[in-house]
Amino acid sequence: MDGVLADVYHRFLDLHETESGKRIVLQNIIGLKEAEAFPNLLNWVNTPGFFRGMPVMSDSQRVLKELNDKYEVIVTSMATEFPVSLTDKQLWLEEHYPYISWKQVVFCGRKEIIKGDLMIDDHFKNLDNFIGETLLFTQPHNMNVTETRHRRVESWIEIENLLLK
Amino acid sequence: MDGVLADVYHRFLDLHETESGKRIVLQNIIGLKEAEAFPNLLNWVNTPGFFRGMPVMSDSQRVLKELNDKYEVIVTSMATEFPVSLTDKQLWLEEHYPYISWKQVVFCGRKEIIKGDLMIDDHFKNLDNFIGETLLFTQPHNMNVTETRHRRVESWIEIENLLLK
DSSP states (O other): OBTTTBOHHHHHHHHHHHHHSOOOOGGGGTTSOHHHHOTTHHHHHTSTTGGGGOOBOTTHHHHHHHHHHHSOOOEEEEOTTSHHHHHHHHHHHHHHOTTSOGGGEEEESOGGGBOOSEEEESOHHHHTTOSSEEEEEOOGGGTTOOOOSSEEEOSHHHHHHHHHO | OBTTTBOHHHHHHHHHHHHHSOOOOGGGGTTSOHHHHOTTHHHHHTSTTGGGGOOBOTTHHHHHHHHHHHSOOOEEEEOTTSHHHHHHHHHHHHHHOTTSOGGGEEEESOGGGBOOSEEEESOHHHHHTOSSEEEEEOOGGGTTOOOOSSEEEOSHHHHHHHHHO
16 A cells, blocks of 8 residues: 555655655655654654545556456555554545455555465565565665566556556 | 454443443344344444443453464454444554554455464354364354354353363
């Protein structure tokens, strides 16, 4: 969800600028973990309502709908670490991806529990333990890694080309 | 979670009595689905804070702690149908079962997504599709079913005797 459907960096950069008056240059945080790049991250994610304001990733609403028409889609998020985020995340999904039923959603603490044929994620920790095909969604925190054990995708257009054409 | 860790009937019976002035006799709702037995159920579960007041099932705190010391335990709940319950359920777990880390929690819409060796649940729909051993936890809605495809347990003491002795 975060970093694949939800454009979290977009929101984090805006919030950091609002709070500090300074705009972070994306180039300067490449390779940093989100919490390293944004010192206030833990305060933000523990604030009720925070996740409701997340922008959606470009083209994700349309492409996920097409995937959902063709495949059995599950949306999963490592969200139990932040209890207040749970309700907000489900409501956010229902608002922006209304074709994803509550039956297709999994909030968890470890994605090793998930079985499926293909996982799209921005974190190696989630993809490395997945039994099935994997797509690494490019985000600033993983941009500088050049390893090749997961196929990298840069956008939902690339996912569309790979899985729907 | 509900009907195994959370003693939902205890709370539902109390609430029904508070609202209607009448106490439901447990014998009269055996075999009914929860929503059939308690007409206000949907209002209750969509009320913020409702799940925070759930009583714990007898002996579940002690026995789950012992299971957690010996096995890899995951607590899962079909909770995404009720977005407002999600945050409350995680906070309730942290309050009553503090040894269960957020990493061990899965909120989902369908338990077919869960892989594991043994599942304890009160609903056939969850146990029937599970690949692994199953224990059916007795609750009023399943009391009248005499089928034998799942081993039935009546209490956490019985779980303790089966899995820890």
